[in-house]
Amino acid sequence: xxVLRDRGFVHPVSSEITPRAAYLDRRRWLAWAGSAAATxxxxxxxxxxxxxxxxxxxxxxxxxxxxxxxxxxLVMDKATPYKDATTYNNFYEFGTDKADPSQHAHxxxxxxxxxxxxxxxxxxxxxxxxxxxxxxxxxxxxxxLRCVExxxxxxxxxxxxxxxLIKRVEPTGNAKFVxxxxxxxxxxxxxxxxxxxxxxxxxxxxxxxxxHPLTLLSFGMYGEVLPNQNGAPLRLVVPWKYGFKSGKSLVxxxxxxxxxxxxxxxAAPSEYGxxxxxxxxxxxxxxxxxxxxxxxxxxxxxxxxxxLMFNGYEPQVGQLYAxxxxxxxx
Numbered sequence: 001x002x003v004l005r006d007r008g009f010v011h012p013v014s015s016e017i018t019p020r021a022a023y024l025d026r027r028r029w030l031a032w033a034g035s036a037a038a039t040x041x042x043x044x045x046x047x048x049x050x051x052x053x054x055x056x057x058x059x060x061x062x063x064x065x066x067x068x069x070x071x072x073x074l075v076m077d078k079a080t081p082y083k084d085a086t087t088y089n090n091f092y093e094f095g096t097d098k099a100d101p102s103q104h105a106h107x108x109x110x111x112x113x114x115x116x117x118x119x120x121x122x123x124x125x126x127x128x129x130x131x132x133x134x135x136x137x138x139x140x141x142x143x144x145l146r147c148v149e150x151x152x153x154x155x156x157x158x159x160x161x162x163x164x165l166i167k168r169v170e171p172t173g174n175a176k177f178v179x180x181x182x183x184x185x186x187x188x189x190x191x192x193x194x195x196x197x198x199x200x201x202x203x204x205x206x207x208x209x210x211x212h213p214l215t216l217l218s219f220g221m222y223g224e225v226l227p228n229q230n231g232a233p234l235r236l237v238v239p240w241k242y243g244f245k246s247g248k249s250l251v252x253x254x255x256x257x258x259x260x261x262x263x264x265x266x267a268a269p270s271e272y273g274x275x276x277x278x279x280x281x282x283x284x285x286x287x288x289x290x291x292x293x294x295x296x297x298x299x300x301x302x303x304x305x306x307x308l309m310f311n312g313y314e315p316q317v318g319q320l321y322a323x324x325x326x327x328x329x330x
Contacts, residue, residue: 057082060224065158068139070213072316075142077294080153082222084296089229090147091248092196093182093189100191101229107188108249110233119255120175123168129233133219136164140223141216143239145246146278146311150304152292157237158220163211171207171255178210179203179260180236181252197263203247204260204274205238206320214239214316240313242276273330277321278311282330 056062068074091101094108113129138158146152166178184200186192192199209215216237219226226232231248238245244264254260264272271285280290291304298304310317321329 056224057222058086058224058227060227062223063138063158063220063225064223065138065140065220068141070139070141070161072214072313073139073141073143075144075154075312077142077144077154078297079142079156080294081296085153085155085221086227086229088151088295090243091191091229091231092194093184093191093199093201093249094229095191096194096196102227104190105228107190108183108228108232109188110228113233113251115234115250116252117165117169117254118252119179120172120257121255122170122172125169132165132217132234135168136160138219141237143214143216143237144311145237145239145243146292146307147243148272148276148284148289150287150289150292151295153295155221156223157216157218158223159216159218159234159237161213162215162217162236163213165217165253166207166211169255174257175255176207177256177259178205178207179252179254179256180205180247180250181254182247183249183251197267200251201247201263202260203236203245203262205245206259207255208320209238212317212320214313240278240310240317242278244272245276275321275326275329277326277330278307279309279326279330280307281309282327 087102088098089101090098091105094101094104111129114126115129115132116126117124137160139160140156140158142154142156144152144154180203182201182203183189184192205215216239217234218231218237219234221227221230226235231246234250235248236246236250259274262272262274264276265274278289283289290307292298292307293302293304308314
């Protein structure tokens with residue numbers, strides 16, 4: 001365990017997880033995708049009409065989606081089992097232990113829900129969840145998720161590119177960054193009584209990062225609506241950045257002209273930078289980022305797998321950081 005003493009909380013490292021079984025060729029990946037109708041991907045094109053609600057992994061409301069055609073949106077890795085993806089989470093509003101969100105997030109009420117669009121846009125306003133759900137066609141995207149503590153997952157998300165929303169609200173020429181704000185309600189979120197972070201939880205992206213096709217506004221996973229502990233009813237998914245950059249349970253999206261301070265920057269600026277791109281060459285001050293353990297696959301005694309630059313999405317996003325010093329601008 002690593003302790004961030006000045007904030008008074010334990011920041012765990014994932015070393016207790018289980019052998020490497022990545023699908024290395026397209027045929028095996030297609031076989032897995034085809035069998036997903038009976039296992040991990042009940043809402044995918046392959047599964048539509050083939051699975052009863054009782055057979056869905058979490059028995060949540062179904063959320064149908066077409067398979068995405070966005071370049072890089074469908075990795076060939078084996079999907080993380082649903083149980084692992086929904087019981088090993090970072091969502092400090094419900095507690096700092098990885099099991100806390102799944103145990104406590106039932107208190108979160110996801111209806112009614114609205115998201116305020118503010119700042120440097122021509123069309124500010126408040127959008128309800130149903131309007132956002134219908135704003136663009138839902139897609140299924142299978143993304144790697146790499147967390148700063150050294151663990152990773154592969155999750156079939158459902159949503160659409162955040163750029164679909166951004167284009168509709170029409171940012172002004174002054175909009176350079178996008179700030180994302182998570183719900184902070186002490187009645188629903190027991191973790192807010194702690195001083196782990198300054199609440200509400202705030203994250204941010206450069207506008208061109210937010211507009212990238214891979215940046216996902218997600219409403220579901222594994223063919224169902226998002227479980228509360230995974231950021232219901234809508235969250236951000238930025239697959240080439242460490243997981244904490246993907247804000248959960250969003251209630252506000254603000255367009256600003258200056259780089260916003262994020263929650264982890266404020267808590268520990270020497271450890272968590274604004275960009276936080278997955279980079280095996282830049283270690284966290286207290287542990288290496290060169291390798292990782294895949295939840296549900298890489299056991300405690302298995303050799304760790306190498307971490308990929310930009311989490312394996314370098315061909316799609318590397319050009320966003322051309323000319324930048326990624327050691328200094330971490």
